[in-house]
Amino acid sequence: xxxxxxxxxxxxxxxxxxxxxxxxxxxxxxxxxxxxxxxxxxxxxxxxxxxxxxxxxxxxxxxxxxxxxxxxxxxxxxxxxxxxxxxxxxxxxxxxxxxxxxxxxxxxxxxxxxxxxxxxxxxxxxxxxxxxxxxxxxxxxxxxxxxxxxxxxxxxxxxxxxxxxxxxxxxxxxxxxxxxxxxxxxxxxxxxxxxxxxxxxxxxxxxxxxxxxxxxxxxxxxxxxxxxxxxxxxxxxxxxxxxxxxxxxxxxxxxxxxxxxxxxxxxxxxxxxxxxxxxxxxxxxxxxxxxxxxxxxxxxxxxxxxxxxxxxxxxxxxxxxxxxxxxxxx
Numbered sequence: 367x368x369x370x371x372x373x374x375x376x377x378x379x380x381x382x383x384x385x386x387x388x389x390x391x392x393x394x395x396x397x398x399x400x401x402x403x404x405x406x407x408x409x410x411x412x413x414x415x416x417x418x419x420x421x422x423x424x425x426x427x428x429x430x431x432x433x434x435x436x437x438x439x440x441x442x443x444x445x446x447x448x449x450x451x452x453x454x455x456x457x458x459x460x461x462x463x464x465x466x467x468x469x470x471x472x473x474x475x476x477x478x479x480x481x482x483x484x485x486x487x488x489x490x491x492x493x494x495x496x497x498x499x500x501x502x503x504x505x506x507x508x509x510x511x512x513x514x515x516x517x518x519x520x521x522x523x524x525x526x527x528x529x530x531x532x533x534x535x536x537x538x539x540x541x542x543x544x545x546x547x548x549x550x551x552x553x554x555x556x557x558x559x560x561x562x563x564x565x566x567x568x569x570x571x572x573x574x575x576x577x578x579x580x581x582x583x584x585x586x587x588x589x590x591x592x593x594x595x596x597x598x599x600x601x602x603x604x605x606x607x608x609x610x611x612x613x614x615x616x617x618x619x620x621x622x623x624x625x626x627x628x629x630x631x632x633x634x635x636x637x638x639x640x641x642x643x644x645x646x647x648x649x650x651x652x653x654x655x656x657x658x659x660x661x662x663x664x665x666x667x668x669x670x671x672x673x674x675x676x677x678x679x680x681x682x683x684x685x686x687x688x689x690x691x692x693x694x695x696x
Contacts, residue, residue: 369557372571376579379629380622387621396621397601398610404628411635412643419647425664427657430650432471437658450656459651466495491555498548501541502577504528505584508539512602542588545581549574573639576630583623593617 386392433444443450446458446467461467469492475485507524511517529537553574556566587593594615604611634640645651679686679694686693 368566368568368571371568372575375572376575379626383622383625384618388618393612393621396625397612397616398605400625400628401605404631407632408634415635415640416643416647419644424649425666426662427653427655428649429653429655431655435655435658449654450659451654455652455654459646462651463645466492469495490551494548494551497544498552501545501548504541505545512599513606515603536589542581542585546578546585549578549581553578569638573633573637576626576633580623580626580630583619583626587619587623591619593620
């Protein structure tokens with residue numbers, strides 16, 4: 367059901383842009399209005415989600431730990447799996463954000479006859495996620511060529527590294543292949559693994575299909591159906607400089623690509639893709655585990671009457687002595 371709904375939504379989006387840009391030639395709508403609405407939705411949505419998360423009270427340090435906590439000097443602590451300092455937290459966050467360290471440690475288990483519980487190596491998910499995210503980032507940075515003038519120096523450098531393979535005289539970008547392979551694996555994993563398929567919703571399938579369509583339309587423009595790059599840059603620079611114009615010659619495939627990118631941007635803040643920003647605000651990741659060095663008290667605890675052990679012993683001293691229970695004071 368989730369796959370069907372997602373396919374229908376993607377088909378509806380393609381129908382809208384093909385009908386609007388291809389049949390009715392509403393180039394200003396799909397080239398200017400829709401991208402501006404998508405950018406505004408993206409920025410306002412990001413701000414809303416971040417403020418909402420930042421207002422959630424976190425009175426206690428609740429980091430997820432996977433190693434020895436810092437305690438006695440002769441006991442070796444785990445610097446990144448159980449950080450006790452801000453530097454350790456920064457290192458842990460860097461490993462998590464750049465290399466998905468927690469996902470790398472992931473294992474899966476199965477119950478066999480016996481009963482026998484077995485654990486299996488699970489690195490393909492980590493590799494696919496790493497390739498997908500890094501490919502997406504590099505492709506995004508490569509696209510700065512269309513939104514900046516002059517082009518930053520690191521963009522040609524990235525392009526030379528990414529496109530060192532050549533098919534004829536044309537550079538073949540490795541990230542183009544990588545993102546298609548990775549997103550296909552992530553999609554098929556949800557389809558063919560029963561446990562993953564059972565918990566998958568349309569919100570899981572739709573972003574994968576949308577990103578696949580975005581990447582595939584970009585590859586078609588790059589290698590098969592060339593578009594007027596000058597017209598494309600004129601349009602994008604007009605958007606950036608707030609002097610929008612719609613030049614002729616961009617082509618329907620470009621408007622499909624731009625429309626899918628706009629949908630992804632507008633959908634981003636309200637989807638599971640927002641984990642990109644949420645990881646920075648997660649108290650299970652961004653807090654130091656120093657509960658043995660500092661006492662963390664909930665600032666909202668209201669005073670309550672307590673009955674200390676000394677008071678308890680004074681109250682029941684005679685009965686405790688008759689029962690033979692040890693007393694702290696006679």
